Amino acid sequence: MRVLFVCLGNICRSPLAEGVFRAEAARAGLSEGLRVDSAGTGNWHAGEAPDARAVAVAARHGIDISSQRARQISRGDFHAFDLILGMDHRNVQDLTRIAAFDNKATIDLFLGHATGETRDVADPYYGNEADFEAAYRDIKAGATALAAVLAGKTSRDSG
Numbered sequence: 001m002r003v004l005f006v007c008l009g010n011i012c013r014s015p016l017a018e019g020v021f022r023a024e025a026a027r028a029g030l031s032e033g034l035r036v037d038s039a040g041t042g043n044w045h046a047g048e049a050p051d052a053r054a055v056a057v058a059a060r061h062g063i064d065i066s067s068q069r070a071r072q073i074s075r076g077d078f079h080a081f082d083l084i085l086g087m088d089h090r091n092v093q094d095l096t097r098i099a100a101f102d103n104k105a106t107i108d109l110f111l112g113h114a115t116g117e118t119r120d121v122a123d124p125y126y127g128n129e130a131d132f133e134a135a136y137r138d139i140k141a142g143a144t145a146l147a148a149v150l151a152g153k154t155s156r157d158s159g
């Protein structure tokens with residue numbers, strides 16, 4: 001299973017999702033054959049480390065995302081990944097547009113796919129520490145549910 005998390009800049013939400021999901025997947029015994037990555041629909045931050053506030057919230061919860069580097073999604077990603085999860089509705093809309101007709105992946109909304117709760121992980125970039133904590137909480141809940149779905153531990157259809 002190859003999973004790609006996508007947000008706008010790939011410096012706040014999707015790096016958190018990548019790091020938290022890695023930890024949850026390991027906990028669920030999913031690591032074998034699992035590939036996890038993240039990307040942004042935009043290229044403004046390509047090559048950069050995650051936002052210091054995202055690194056800090058992850059560290060507060062025992063996860064190190066500091067060595068990740070941002071990249072923009074590419075057409076090849078739609079063949080290289082089975083599941084591409086956008087953090088908000090705009091990400092999903094952009095992904096669908098970029099993929100056009102040349103897509104082999106399942107593109108879906110992260111929280112919707114993981115928990116059935118069709119809502120965004122709000123963009124914390126212009127927010128404060130509380131907004132980063134809120135994003136972390138959403139991502140933790142989604143990552144835990146997604147790991148359970150992929151491990152076949154729930155009856156929910158993995159889509």
Ligand code: 4NP
Nearest residue numbers: 007008009010011012013125
């Ligand atoms: P992200 O947050 O999509 O969660 O990485 C953002 C990062 C950068 C910008 C917007 C959102 N930006 O406008 O540069």
